[in-house]
Amino acid sequence: MKEISKLIDYRADIKVVDATLRDGGLVNDFYFPDGFAKALYEANVRAGVDYMEFGYKAAKDMFDESKFGPSKFSNDDYIRSIVGDNNTDLKIAVMADVGRTNFKTDILPKSESPVDLIRVATYLHQIPGAIEMIEDAHNKGYETSCNIMAISTAQDGDVKAALDIIGKSPVDVIYIVDSYGSIYPEQMQRIAKLYCEYGHKYGKKIGIHAHNNQQLAFANTIEACGDGVDYLDATYAEMGRGAGNCAMELLLGFLKNPKYNIYPALDFIEKYMRPLRDSGTKWGYDIQYLLTGLFNQHPRTAIAFTKDGRKDYTEYFKEITAQE
């Protein structure tokens, strides 16, 4: 049972990471309304958020720049157009996928970039590729994190082997990622204990990135927080792929550090997130996402179900549980 003091006092080493432009961008191909990114940046500064993730560093020879909004590529010039010299306490993050980022050319030395943190997203079978990217970013002067995806379908032994390899790298933060929204808080507690053991052994911070398929993104995030995880991802109005993520407004309400302030989050939601939802942009918990979470599957079939405007949950259930 966690110490009750944790509910009244706070851990000063908690960091809140806004992933709205990056995970939310997966919902709308990164096409956000004019002024959205700037208002989000200002909301994050006022709310006391620690990091703002601007998007992906997608390889331009793989993805057509004319087919996505700017957060798909997160060019330094684009980020500067929002943050200027970023004379604030808010740090800037971008995500780089292993095998989908030309990191050697597209990630400049930190001295020439507004970015502070490079988040390397990897599957278990790509760990050596992740290490190469982490070392490159570290040597260029960036903070780095390693986000190991889809661990809910992995063997414990493989996860431990990966944590050992990543632990020996110069990475600063290792992320627990519940890609499929399939993990229950009881399981999250065990996973957090494992990651924190490796974090302690190798001197790394641990982070959590949750999805809301079973309405557990916030619950899993505060569970992990109580277990010693420091980097907490959230998105405004839980905007994110499929069922979305941990809601920033829930997390800011929960955290007791006076540096965090829910009011600017409510203001941003009122002015930008609510209209975005009302305009027909779709994300968030629904039955189809519950089912892919429950069955520990990638949400792609649920996203298609949503896109097609389907409501035949029983047919969908039979489709995704078909054995043949």
Place this chain on the structure above:
Amino acid sequence: MKEISKLIDYRADIKVVDATLRDGGLVNDFYFPDGFAKALYEANVRAGVDYMEFGYKAAKDMFDESKFGPSKFSNDDYIRSIVGDNNTDLKIAVMADVGRTNFKTDILPKSESPVDLIRVATYLHQIPGAIEMIEDAHNKGYETSCNIMAISTAQDGDVKAALDIIGKSPVDVIYIVDSYGSIYPEQMQRIAKLYCEYGHKYGKKIGIHAHNNQQLAFANTIEACGDGVDYLDATYAEMGRGAGNCAMELLLGFLKNPKYNIYPALDFIEKYMRPLRDSGTKWGYDIQYLLTGLFNQHPRTAIAFTKDGRKDYTEYFKEITAQE
């Protein structure tokens, strides 16, 4: 940390209680579409649900029968029109509020009623009234539960005193009720431990009734389940007052007892709950409910905010946090 076996195996003494007609009825004055209650009954039987709550036993000299649907009063004849002789394993429950039920006249002997369980809802200052109703129902041959509301605003000492009094009564089940959706899982674990201690001392089962103001109704329900709480309330599509309750479909997906089956729940949601929502009936998590949950307030102002179609979260925040 809970035993991992609990996530694979199951406790046979878990009971799932469907509260859709009762808590959901607070959203629509108990006016459900034709066929809804019958289809819900059949879904519960097929899903392996243990109890179905048909509604309140409201005092007819306080509430006008012409202004509410039948689940406000839950007359035995109405229940019989749905369940017949109820030759199933599904038990029938009704809720009786202290001070708002003519229990002596409106609750007939069990031998003359299709009802199995009388759920007595009480505030801490009404405990003697609750005891009188529990004894009356018990003597008439019913199973009984005592649902102590609004404990999140009560002193520990008062809750313990109430548990001692209720423990000495003939009640079968004592409920943890998170009326305001303000309780975090870490707190729920402590509350469950306390209630289970009294339950063990007096030979009572413990139940949990959660609200979803902070997207924690399911998380708190499975937390309590892991802590030894046996009676788990849920509603289809989380339909309930304000932010709603723990979603039946999430709970059935989580429970491992093969008697439970999520498919009939999906079928009912597809045919009845989704159309009900699409018809404009409003319930479920939203920012205004997050705020009353966060500030541990009754949701009545949030319900009014919703009813008025307001979206000015920042003004609402200032209204409910005004100090003067």
